[in-house]
Amino acid sequence: MQPQESLIEYGSRRVIVTLTAIICALLEIVDTTIVNVALNDMRGNLGATMSEVGWVITAYAIGNVIIVPMTSWLSQQFGRRNYFAASIILFTVCSFMCGNSSVIWELVLFRFLQGVGGGALLVTSQTIITESYPPEKRGMAQAIYGLGVIIGPTLGPPLGGYIVDHFSWPYIFYINIPIGIIAALLAFTFVRSPKYTQKSAAKDIDWIGIGFLAMAVGSLQLVLERGQDEDWFNSTEIILFSILAVLGLFFFIWRELTFRNPIVELRVLKNGTLRVGTVLSFILGFGLYGSTFIIPLYTQATLGWTAQQSGMLLVPAALTTAFMMPMIGRLLQKGVKQQYMVATGMFLFFLYSLWGYKIMTPDTGEGAFFWMLIVRGVAMALLFIPIATLSLSSLKGQQIGQGAAFTGMMRQLGGSFGIAIITTYLSRQNIVHRSDLVASLNVNDPDVQSRVMGLQHMFQSKGMTADAALRSGYKLLDFSVMKQASVLSYMDAFLWLGVMFLVCVPFVLLVKSKKQAGKVDMSEAMH
Template sequence: MELPQNSLVEYGARRVIITITAIFCALLEIVDTTIVNVALNDMRGNMGATLSEIGWVITAYAIGNVIIVPMTSWLAQQFGRRNYFAVSIIIFTVSSFLCGNASTMWELVLFRFIQGLGGGALLVTSQTIITESYPPEKRGMAQAIYGLGVIIGPTLGPPLGGYIVDNFSWPYIFYINIPIGVIATLLTLQFVRSPKYGEKKSASEIDWFGIIFLALGVGSLQFVLERGQEDDWFNDTTILLLTVTAVLAFFFFIWRELVYKNPIVELRVMKNGNLRVGTLLSFLLGFGLYGSTFIIPLYTQSTLGWTATQSGMLMIPAALTTAFMMPIIGKLLEKGVPQPYLIAFGMLLFFVYSFWGYKIITPDTGADAFFWMLIVRGVGMGMLFIPITALSLSTLKGQQIGQGAAFTGMMRQLGGSFGVALITTFIARRNESHRSDLVSKLDTNNPDVINRINSMANGFMSKGMDSKAALGTAYRAMDYNVGKQAVVMSYMEVFLYLGVLFLICIPLMLLVKSNKQKGKLDASAMH
């Protein structure tokens, strides 16, 4: 038996404490996905690792994350939600300490994987705990509060990481998790309550094959997405082997879950039309959210020469705009504005942001040019996140809500991984293509090209170089300029195609039926 619907609703100071605890846990998890990006160079130097080895610090965390998310509903039933949540925080906190103290590269990778296993549970379970602590009529607002952590987290990571690396040393990006983790554990044990579940499954009833197939499938897929471009995709034996493993593992996983009486993941919940649409939209949201959070720092640092802290700070006004929008969207949902209309408008704003990016980026775009474009992104993200979550869960009841939340959480993570993998590959391929096009137009018999080279050579000679060295430097400078222009053209296309992707999804939103209950969510058994 489960508790009646309103029995987990909290009031007053108790609800405030539970909400703050859950948001901090969600933030801890998400900030840690991006905070290490700016510290990779320092880690590489300390560990004596290669560029491809240090990439594992990100990959291992993502694999641990994606494996555990679909299992959260089942694990919460097995051990009780409060216990499971508290243990996840402890695993995350202890592994953060171990990451900071790692002395070798592969120690760090192992501890990051364990940290990912602890962190994956924090996200979905935080959403469940916040939603259940509010009465049904305030659940649109509960989603808004949770959304703050999910949207702001990826943006906070780079500037916070940049500040810590510039002023302290890289282990402190892990150590800052420890005091928050200790406080969150104590507050969870004191204040968070669990629904009453049915009988626990005995060891013989546990879906061990389901767990193995799921871990193999999502682990292999995540590896392929994270490492594919660097390892030349299917020309690499490991990537090819893991792709085949992922396909077979997913096939057997789906078959197992549909025939086993106690499945680890309840796939039958996907019969719900709104959840199917919401799952696809969550994938698209992850693609846009993580994809755009990935390309802007990459462009500003690699092409414009900004520091990690500068490019991180650029994203903060957009994050604050999203934070400002969240409660407004929550109120609109409570007043009965249909979720598909809000999602369609959010997609339109994301298209405007992307098209704006396509128009303004050059080899020397100034910081001011990004401001309003990123504000539009902030508003658009606010209008996408809460309505998508509300739409996904709006026609589910009881335990199905926890299972639905796990699906949307996993798809958002996978969407982000697909986004980053596709964007990285696309930039590399288009960069080569644009470069060869530009070089083919540089005819050394063209008077304009000759004059440009000569004027650059004269400039270098005026600084004391001899004529031969000056001419060589001029050719290298021209080559650098061509390379830079090719990269910018590739980024322009990424912005354009990201925008078009969101634009073509707008008509589909008008075919979706919205929840008629004024944005209320029956989240009585989200796990």
Template sequence: MVHTGEDDLVEYGFRRVIITITAVLCAMLEIVDTTIVNVALNNMRGSLGASLTDVAWVITAYAIANVIVIPMTSWLSQQFGRRNYFAVSIIIFTVASFLCGNANNIWELVAFRFIQGLGGGALLVTAQTIITESYPVAKRGMAQAIYGMGVIVGPTLGPPLGGYIVDHFSWPYIFYINIPLGIIATLLTLSFVKSPKYGDKLKASQVDWWGIFLLTAFIGSLQYVLEHGQQDDWFNNTTIVLLSVISIFGLLLFIWRELTYKHPIVNLRVLKDTNLRVGTIMCFILGFGLYGSTFIIPIYTQSVLGWSALDAGLLLIPSSITTGIMMPFIGKMIQRGVPQAYMVAAGFLTFFFFTYWMQQVITPDSGEEHLFWPLILRGVGLGLLFVPISTLSLSTLKGKSIGEGAAFTGMMRQLGGSFGIAIITTFIARFNQEHRVNLISHLNATSFEVQKTVQELKMGFMSKGFSENEALAKAYKAIEYKVMVQSSVLSYMDIFLYLGALFLLCIPFILLIKKGKNKINPADAMH
């Protein structure tokens, strides 16, 4: 980005407050919309007459569109001017939200969700740039923290808000809620946001259409494989195999194209920077941990503990608040020159303790009080990771490269989330079967313990007025249910253990990082 003077975009007083609110609002809209749908899937299935596989596309389509548009954002802002691009993105997002609420069948809904994702992906990255550039350099650590609060709190607000709307209204309202907010955000953007002056625009003939096509093929296929792999039995399914091949070739051709074309849509040369390379890997793992744990905890509380969607969502809020409270302190520490590498290492270690603690406390009847403190620890870990990883990745980049590097970190965080959710879903299913087989093999029908339990259960059911045969059948059913619950709890325990191991393994990598200019301007870090 060619600035005609870094300070043209810095705002003060009332204008800055308005711009900050607008940008955070847009980032939140985007992120809340990623997770708000999870709670409503069952209701959508019912009213649109769709299968579970079909309805999963409501999430997949949005995610694919998001990940495709994020790497292109920096380029698109330069082509159309940032303010116009941001405003048009909000309008696309808002109009698509209205169409989603009015969809008559599942495929209409999926198509509109894809369009909504194209608008939404842009909001996230552009909001970051706008906030950053509206603050003078000295205060950019704060700007970072304000934005970070939105990004971390967003995924956790989705489920309780979705749960509340679905319980009290009907599912289209989770989309309609975006309309008034979108209109306000559009008006504020057009009135207050400025565009930096860029160099020359490209002509249509210079646009990297092949790059766009290959990026879309690679990311789209990859997302599909990740989201549908488990239910379609991975590589025993021809679609999955075909798309995996497309994804690999798409990636290789895309890399070749971007390195040889004169006006690439994604500048891969930025990755020569060691810190950015290490940072993109850490962003990936951060996404894995953030979205993975946001995904697994509500599933465990709803399917094993039988909580409502609203309660499951509320459980995660203290953890997000903790992260939010930590953000400004972390921003201050970075400004004082505390090495980010140490903070990131501490964050990964904290996350390891969180997963280890969760592994200890989850049982078929854990209560809120057992899960509260481990989740607070998760909040502390995310606080230590989010801002330092972002600033560290970009600490040795300059000028235009900063925006391009930022697009990579944003994309890797989203991809990390998709990988995390796909891998966790797969392993839960696999571990579940293994544990079930193991548990059943230990249940020897002739052993005294088992017979005693069956008798006790049978007498219990008979005392409620069931006949002997019915009571016996119910006793076996109850034991089978216990086995099922026990095996899923054991699977969740395994998942937490492996997640923890992944975070421990990251710590040595962090020590590979070159010292950037430590007093980095965190602004540059966030895009």
């Protein structure tokens, strides 16, 4: 096995390797959210239903979550540089094919393959950046990598909105092509692979384990993405895929614990700090993707903003996170305990959620969001790097790559669970709040009668007959009720998201970490 110093880069070479890895991480994460604002255009252009076009998001997420746990093993088989560059090429080629798709299911297929290529970029980028820095600067390396992971979901919606407004939806995929080509050339030229001591023969490859893994996480991701649209367990499809997910997980665990050369080394989870880290990564994903999902939904559906306006709202928070990352890296290097930072970050996320709960109205102004989102930006910086270093702090050698794959997968699944649960919760709360509001509207109430008559007179002044004006008045009143019910539902979602983070604070403070965990040696990750 190569000595750890052989992978450390210096000067301009380190800068190039770092930029290559960050660009690849950003490419992957931006593509997770950039399509959200283009779905309507895709639907019209490809003649698809809303349910069919939803698969454009689902297929990418499934490809992502299937490949992430296998990245460590695949890097061993093909060499990390070759695997990394091949993943960039697959992602880039599939981006071109996505933009060229003429029917919806062709687009869905290439989005799945794009997700397979992209999923590998996240974990591998993290390892490449970490190994390029000497041990005393590895907290900073985590901070640099964290920029891509935290900022990526924020950049997607405004960038996608701008492209759709000024060009057409295929260009959200075409912009990946020149960047992908440059990144692949840089990867082949500058990224180096460790010398692996083990490589499986064809007969030793755990094909059955791969199959069970794909069945388990693919089915689970599908259930989470499609559950609300299909009315959860009232749908035969959702029940079937839930059963497949449970069976796949059971047989995957059995296979990996009994096969001589497992595709995913589950025994690494015997490590206590990694187990804590995987749980915290799940919660981080839940909060990161969940809050990134709620705000654009609220501003567009309730306040009537454009996709670009909604996306731009999140940019100051992303810049705050970027500004904070190097500071957090330095604090870790000076020995500040990760659990204190994580607890502070969770408490700040609670304050951000409570703030959101307080300011939401049917016509909240743009300025009301600014400082609230700055607090979110600080919270995310305090959560990401300390969770990453705490997770891997007591792992060594090959275990580090395996641990990074677990935390990466849990962060992605946390985001999927977060969006699925929040979507369902909003839908159910809308019904509850509308029912409560309607029950309190007594048609004999003088205030209600006065409001309806005022609306009727307004419509009559525009040339409507008395009957038509009355019907329009009641419709407008019903719309107001629906809008108010929607705002109350968003408020509830914010409050409970914050409470979830607040409850975690005392448990995080009880976690014991290794001394000098902030200087964790990740030099042999993925060996």
